[in-house]
Amino acid sequence: MKIKQQTMQRQNSYIILILICFFSQSSFGQDTLRLSRNEFLAIVKNYHPMAFKYRLENRIAAAGIQQAKGNFDPVLDAKTGEKTIDGTQYYQQRNIGLGIPTWYGIEVNGSYSYLDGEKLNNSDTRGGLYQVGVTVPLAKNLLYDKRRALLEQAQIAQRMTEAEQTVLTNELMLEAENSYWEWVKQYELYLLQRETVNINKERLALVIKTFQYGEQAAIDTTEALSQLQNYELEQQDAYLQFVSATQKLSVYLWEEDLKPYPVTEGLIPSERLQNNTDDTQYTDLLAQVDAHTLNGHASVRYYDEKGKILESERRLKLQSLLPKIDFSYNFYNKEGYTHQFFPLFDNNFQYGLKLEIPIFLRQARADYKMAKLKIDQNSLDLAYKSQELATKITGYKNEIYNYWSQIGIATKNMDNYKRLLMAEQSKYANGESSLFLINSRENKLIDAQEKILELRLKFLKSYNKLKWTNANFDSSVALR
Structure with a gap:
């Protein structure tokens, strides 16, 4: 036991x-x-x-x-050029311009150009030329763009x-x-x-x-x-x-x-x-x-x-339903000449009126x-x-x-x-x-x-x- x-x-x-x-x-x-x-x-x-x-x-x-x-940024552009053939200077040009878009669709622009040569077009202006212009939409893009x-x-x-x-x-x-x-x-x-x-x-x-x-x-x-x-x-x-x-x-x-x-x-x-x-x-x-x-x-x-x-x-x-009517006006002044802004449609000016409208607007x-x-x-x-x-x-x-x-x-x-x-x-x-x-x-x-x-x-x-x-x-x- x-x-x-x-x-x-x-x-x-x-x-x-x-x-x-x-x-x-x-x-x-x-x-x-x-x-x-x-x-x-x-x-x-x-x-x-x-x-x-x-x-x-x-x-x-x-x-x-x-x-x-950036769509509202001013745009500066410049251009220079010359054409000569067989000793003949057709043209010589220099351009500088500034475009300023604004909030209400209006675009303001200005430029200076110099043009000279022996073969210029009749519509061209010889010498220096100052330009100030504006483009205004009258229907489409006026209120909104x-x-x-x-x-x-x-x-x-x-x-x-x-x-x-x-x-x-x-x-x-x-x-x-x-x-x-x-x-x-x-x-x-x-x-x-x-x-x-x-x-x-x-x-x-x-x-x-x-x-x-x-x-x-x-x-x-x-x-x-x-x-x-x-x-x-x-x-x-x-x-x-x-x-x-x-x-x-x-x-x-x-x-x-x-x-x-x-x-x-x-x-x-x-x-x-x-x-x-x-x-x-x-x-x-x-x-x-x-x-x-x-x-x-x-x-x-x-x-x-x-x-x-x-x-x-x-x-x-909605703006696409409106006709596109743009009015543009440019004032010019030749270099070396006295300028006179008014009246606007008396001398040294250019204006244009442009109309675009689709027929059916579909x-x-x-x-x-x-x-x-x-x-x-x-x-x-x-x-x-x-x-x-x-x-x-x-x-x-x-x-x-x-x-x-x-x-x-x-x-x-x-x-x-x-x-x-x-x-x-x-x-x-x-x-x-x-x-x-x-x-x-x-x-x-x-x-x-x-x-x-x-x-x-x-x-x-x-x-x-x-x-x-x-x-x-x-x-x-x-x-x-």
């Missing part, structure tokens, strides 16, 4: 040694790098290639304005691009922040499973010790060992999910020189789902959203600015009709976007209220499972329960804890959707 007890003690010692070696788990070292939400979002906003690309789009739009202004349209459209396009890039940037920030909280959730799940494994290790050690003292049945060690192994599998899976979430997060991590940030295994979040200030500030966010009108949202402003571009195009197409009428139809299309897009935006905002609000309510219920449920587990452990210590019931209570508690993490993540995702939607509003359009 004594030999049998010594053999059992030796076997129990081996079991304890094997369990210690088998269940030792590696944890994060002391050189871990913690990443907060604000640090992460700052990296995304400043260094992510897409965010940088969106800023470049705004600079391209600003360059478009400068390009359109292509130069004014291009500049106005470029200015509107810049505001349109700014609105579009605001939406795109905030969508990027929304995706990034939700990925961050998904990463936090996976980390917390891993911590939960690791804590559960540690608790079950202690429980197994206690069961083995009580078994050695003859107070527990051998089957209880199997029960405790099976539960521990099950939780260790869950821990390994939770760690794998956390590593996968870390890799997904690395898509948003870039260095200043637009190189991907090397993510190491020691990177962990410094935030927690439960200790987030968004939980208590969601009512303030709801009030801020309610203080805005849909007209101030960047998506709506985009279509509003697009409508202004289409209206500019309609006004330009192209002009079609272009104008298409411009009006595009305005109607944009109005429909604007109405749809406004309704879609209003529906989304209402949906986000409902989700926030609903998930917040569910978190409260789930928290109370989790507290109940904690009390049940503690009661079951007390009964087990008094010999009135079993490991099976303890494990069952513990599984229920873990499911409740995981449920709360999932609800908090859903709450934060809905909160972020509304937060970044609110970021798209122009505060200057808010209700007073």
Whole structure:
């Protein structure tokens, strides 16, 4: 009998040694790098290639304005030439001129020319000649023309691009922040499973010790060992999910020189789902959203600015329906002669009147009709976007209220499972329960804890959707 007890003690010692070696788990070292939400979002906003690309789009739009202004730049031209055949100088000329386009379609020009030679045309003026002239559109291009349209459209396009890039940037920030909280959730799940494994290790050690003292049945060690192994599998899976979430997060991590940030295994979040200030500030966010009108949202402003571009195009197409009547007047003065401007049509002048009009105006009428139809299309897009935006905002609000309510219920449920587990452990210590019931209570508690993490993540995702939607509003359009 004594030999049998010594053999059992030796076997129990081996079991304890094997369990210690088998269940030792590696944890994060002391050189871990913690990443907060604000640090992460700052990296995304400043260094992510897409965010940088969106800023470049705004600079391209600003360059478009400068390009359109170039249509109003004065043009300086110069020309010199000479023709001589068989010793006869046909002509020798020098010309310099300046053309100045103005906002209202009127073009002002001036020039100096010198002409001499033995074979000049009868209409040519020998010697130096100064000229000052003006061309005035009397119908088409008087009230509006292509130069004014291009500049106005470029200015509107810049505001349109700014609105579009605001939406795109905030969508990027929304995706990034939700990925961050998904990463936090996976980390917390891993911590939960690791804590559960540690608790079950202690429980197994206690069961083995009580078994050695003859107070527990051998089957209880199997029960405790099976539960521990099950939780260790869950821990390994939770760690794998956390590593996968870390890799997904690395898509948003870039260095200043637009190189991907090397993510190491020691990177962990410094935030927690439960200790987030968004939980208590969601009512303030709801009030801020309610203080805005849909007209101030960047998506709506985009279509509003697009409508202004289409209206500019309609006004330009309308000019094509008008006849082209241009009046030009040039005043001349020969070099070395005294000049007299008035009366304008008495001496030293040239004027012209030019008329152009298509007979059927089919192209002009079609272009104008298409411009009006595009305005109607944009109005429909604007109405749809406004309704879609209003529906989304209402949906986000409902989700926030609903998930917040569910978190409260789930928290109370989790507290109940904690009390049940503690009661079951007390009964087990008094010999009135079993490991099976303890494990069952513990599984229920873990499911409740995981449920709360999932609800908090859903709450934060809905909160972020509304937060970044609110970021798209122009505060200057808010209700007073």
